[in-house]
Amino acid sequence: MPAEPRLRRRTLLLSATAGAALAACGGLPSAPDIPMDAAQRLRAADRIGWGATQAQLAEIERMGWGPYVERQLKPDVKAAMPGPVQARIDAMGISQGDVAARVWAAESFRRNGDKGATEDERAAARKAYQEAQGLAARETGERQLLRELYAQQQLLEQMSWFWFNHFNVHQGKRDIRLMLSDYQDRALRPHALGSFRAMLGAVARHPAMLRYLDNDQNAVRGLNENYARELLELHTMGVDGGYTQRDVQELARVLTGFGVRVDPDPAKVAPRFEALYQRDGLFEFHPGRHDFGDKQLLGRTIKGSGAKELDEVLDLLVAQPATARFVCRKLAVFFLSDQPPPELVDAMASAFLKTRGDIAATMRPMLYSAAFTSTDAPKFKDPHRYLLSSLRAGFEQRELVNAQPLQNWLRRLGQGLFDKQTPDGYPLTADAWNSPGQMTLRFEVARQIGTGAAALYRPEGTNGPVPMPDLQPLRARVEPTLAPSTRGALAQTTSPQQWLTLWLSSPDFMYR
Amino acid sequence: MQRRHLLQALAASPLAISGARLFAAGAEQASGRSPTPPMTRPRFLLVFLRGGYDATNLLIPTGSSFYYEQRPRIAIARPSANDPASALALNADWGLHPALKASLYPLVQAGQARFLPFAGTEDLSRSHFETQDSIELGQPVGGSRDYNSGFLNRLAAELDAQQALSFTDQLPIAFRGPVRIANAGLRETARPAVDAKNRALIASMYQGQALGATVEEGLALREELARDLSPDKMKAMTDAAGRNAIPAKGFELEARRIATLMRGRFSLGFIDVGGWDTHVNQGGATGQLANRFEELGRGLAAIADELGPEVWRETTVMVISEFGRTFRENGNRGTDHGHGSVYWLLGGGLASGGPVAGDQIALTAKSLFQNRDYPVLNDYRAVLGGLWQRQFGLSNAALARVFPGVQPKDLRLV
Numbered sequence: 048m049p050a051e052p053r054l055r056r057r058t059l060l061l062s063a064t065a066g067a068a069l070a071a072c073g074g075l076p077s078a079p080d081i082p083m084d085a086a087q088r089l090r091a092a093d094r095i096g097w098g099a100t101q102a103q104l105a106e107i108e109r110m111g112w113g114p115y116v117e118r119q120l121k122p123d124v125k126a127a128m129p130g131p132v133q134a135r136i137d138a139m140g141i142s143q144g145d146v147a148a149r150v151w152a153a154e155s156f157r158r159n160g161d162k163g164a165t166e167d168e169r170a171a172a173r174k175a176y177q178e179a180q181g182l183a184a185r186e187t188g189e190r191q192l193l194r195e196l197y198a199q200q201q202l203l204e205q206m207s208w209f210w211f212n213h214f215n216v217h218q219g220k221r222d223i224r225l226m227l228s229d230y231q232d233r234a235l236r237p238h239a240l241g242s243f244r245a246m247l248g249a250v251a252r253h254p255a256m257l258r259y260l261d262n263d264q265n266a267v268r269g270l271n272e273n274y275a276r277e278l279l280e281l282h283t284m285g286v287d288g289g290y291t292q293r294d295v296q297e298l299a300r301v302l303t304g305f306g307v308r309v310d311p312d313p314a315k316v317a318p319r320f321e322a323l324y325q326r327d328g329l330f331e332f333h334p335g336r337h338d339f340g341d342k343q344l345l346g347r348t349i350k351g352s353g354a355k356e357l358d359e360v361l362d363l364l365v366a367q368p369a370t371a372r373f374v375c376r377k378l379a380v381f382f383l384s385d386q387p388p389p390e391l392v393d394a395m396a397s398a399f400l401k402t403r404g405d406i407a408a409t410m411r412p413m414l415y416s417a418a419f420t421s422t423d424a425p426k427f428k429d430p431h432r433y434l435l436s437s438l439r440a441g442f443e444q445r446e447l448v449n450a451q452p453l454q455n456w457l458r459r460l461g462q463g464l465f466d467k468q469t470p471d472g473y474p475l476t477a478d479a480w481n482s483p484g485q486m487t488l489r490f491e492v493a494r495q496i497g498t499g500a501a502a503l504y505r506p507e508g509t510n511g512p513v514p515m516p517d518l519q520p521l522r523a524r525v526e527p528t529l530a531p532s533t534r535g536a537l538a539q540t541t542s543p544q545q546w547l548t549l550w551l552s553s554p555d556f557m558y559r
Numbered sequence: 560m561q562r563r564h565l566l567q568a569l570a571a572s573p574l575a576i577s578g579a580r581l582f583a584a585g586a587e588q589a590s591g592r593s594p595t596p597p598m599t600r601p602r603f604l605l606v607f608l609r610g611g612y613d614a615t616n617l618l619i620p621t622g623s624s625f626y627y628e629q630r631p632r633i634a635i636a637r638p639s640a641n642d643p644a645s646a647l648a649l650n651a652d653w654g655l656h657p658a659l660k661a662s663l664y665p666l667v668q669a670g671q672a673r674f675l676p677f678a679g680t681e682d683l684s685r686s687h688f689e690t691q692d693s694i695e696l697g698q699p700v701g702g703s704r705d706y707n708s709g710f711l712n713r714l715a716a717e718l719d720a721q722q723a724l725s726f727t728d729q730l731p732i733a734f735r736g737p738v739r740i741a742n743a744g745l746r747e748t749a750r751p752a753v754d755a756k757n758r759a760l761i762a763s764m765y766q767g768q769a770l771g772a773t774v775e776e777g778l779a780l781r782e783e784l785a786r787d788l789s790p791d792k793m794k795a796m797t798d799a800a801g802r803n804a805i806p807a808k809g810f811e812l813e814a815r816r817i818a819t820l821m822r823g824r825f826s827l828g829f830i831d832v833g834g835w836d837t838h839v840n841q842g843g844a845t846g847q848l849a850n851r852f853e854e855l856g857r858g859l860a861a862i863a864d865e866l867g868p869e870v871w872r873e874t875t876v877m878v879i880s881e882f883g884r885t886f887r888e889n890g891n892r893g894t895d896h897g898h899g900s901v902y903w904l905l906g907g908g909l910a911s912g913g914p915v916a917g918d919q920i921a922l923t924a925k926s927l928f929q930n931r932d933y934p935v936l937n938d939y940r941a942v943l944g945g946l947w948q949r950q951f952g953l954s955n956a957a958l959a960r961v962f963p964g965v966q967p968k969d970l971r972l973v
Contacts, residue, residue: 220688286703336708468688471706479769482744483777490761494753536760552761552809554768
């Protein structure tokens, strides 16, 4: 029985090494040379990705921080994961066909749930609809966790999480669960380190966002300003960005007609509107629902013309200094500190404005700042990072077989995947995550992970114990960096399990 | 055991506590943090029914032939002594769902449970999430929102956050905000989070650290829960009271744990109960919705029972939901998302005044909101504000911080 997972583990290792070798040959002459000691390297690795691993630290040491950062800033969003992990992702339902077909297939279940001939038929259709939705959400979650745990492009995985949270949608509304994987892969990841403007446009045309913030209900004869408000308040300028209620209403008028069409049949469009109608998969712009009057937004007149009004408005929003400040401060809070240095935020914001929202250019001042690798003033880990970093540290060579317990822990710790109901996303600061109850739960989870996390790594269909990994390299690397009281407590442990449990429970491990 | 007998003895003595008395205790509590004895302290529990429960089949408009016309397949029959499937009589206009006969009806008859029809929020989205959020935030609808400021958090800030506990795995939006509120889901038996040896080592690592006090508070709370709610202890209390041959389970068990904690140091609580989104086959006197009512009713009665008469007299429990459902049944023997709801108010010290409270309106096609739903005549913030002014003695200024821009509505409920 254990032969299979051992084989898989070796494959995992091999491809990681091959990738690192490739990276080392890459040669990036423009990257600055930034010398770091071991403690700074650990901090930098902990910050740029989902938690330092032995392999990642070796890669940074081999390449140097500058070339490593430059490589992370230019990810290949289509890069394959280590072999067995990629094979699992390829086999998922969310990897088959396109999203419009999957949503339409499920929609037919939903409709039969209402209209089936007999009650048995209706019940079976409703069940099939719920199962299709549940499976899509579970698979999207599992794929995300596999990427975060094993991808070499750790910064891409950080940014993908950050942008999903920034452009948050909740899985519980209507058919959004079926749209999550496509939302990640088409609206967010391709732009995660690319153009903020392009991402804003892709989000505004994605059915997940249009559904979530009710823009599919927004029409000239029934204005719904939900998306318009959050687009200004949460996605671009920030609540104190200087826009008015009038701007919200005018933006809502611009957004009229942007909606979702699940039915593959063409929509009914009056002949005079045919040229202006747009359809791309589930997205539609329906000119019959659009308000063609002129709009006044942020002191600018937007001529009523149809879908392209929105492009003009998004250009305008990306050029606002308030947007640059709001987005850059949020990035700095996420990566660096609950109170990031204002001069660093300024440097990022001016890069953002100069490049019209080039995210890699915006990130450079932060990634190359002394603060990023500094070992004082650490940042408290949120539950997602706490869990991911503990698995990456303790079990980096092991393949996550069952993602469900991990998804359950995330939920219990208050940060379930796709589970934030409100559009503001999960909070990024310590005070949201370090309450007494949450710390206690962390200790409980730390014990389960520290004693081997068997539920995550046990080969399917078996029930035996899972051997502890060799923790010696980890201990040798970590112990010199710990506070004396933590070292003192760890010295009293009597087994690798207890050592790992305590280290994961320590104040040192709560920060990065 | 002795404690329960003591409570019963106290309850028998003439120790009626008026609204003014509650006011005084609340004010003292809020200002001085003095250790008020548990029995002279007002307590409030919010029960949120997530999913928009069908209020029209809870508080049944038995006086309305319109109701019977519009719900031909799911209506509950008018009260009839010989028909166990008929509504329980409340007054000339209203009856109660028969699934509550054994649990809640006795409380109604004792004047310890009342219903507020046509209650709800001005939010008109008819979306579960949107409306739940806006209710829990309790901020003016239509303006910019602060998603990190729920109304129970703002209430806790006016009272004493140390006495607030959310009986949920995650902190609900209602309790989110600047004041730190603890939470602990009570569906499972509470156990200490770590064993004694690791606890000592963890404590040594956090000694003198920024999170030291937080960690100690969390571990101690869990130990307190494990101690106060241990299965042995719960069973001993139950046996001592000589009731419940069948052990409590499901929501009733959870409710007993909640009451046990609220009898102790917690006086502001929140619990949510799901499973109310009955679009299809909701049933009538029996069936899906009746089963939910039965379980909920049993749990609520268990809270009154577990608190004991003396503490129950100082406690109010408000049951709310994000919206009511369509007045007419739909094509699937269910109901769809509507607007006005019916809230439940329970407490051992409710003012007298009949089983149905608040502004009401005769039910006709014309009086339905948008010709489909109950209208909202009793805004939840105004009603809760009026209740809390009496119960906690909140000043107008304090209430304005809890519910900005809201005029309290004093229905003289306590």
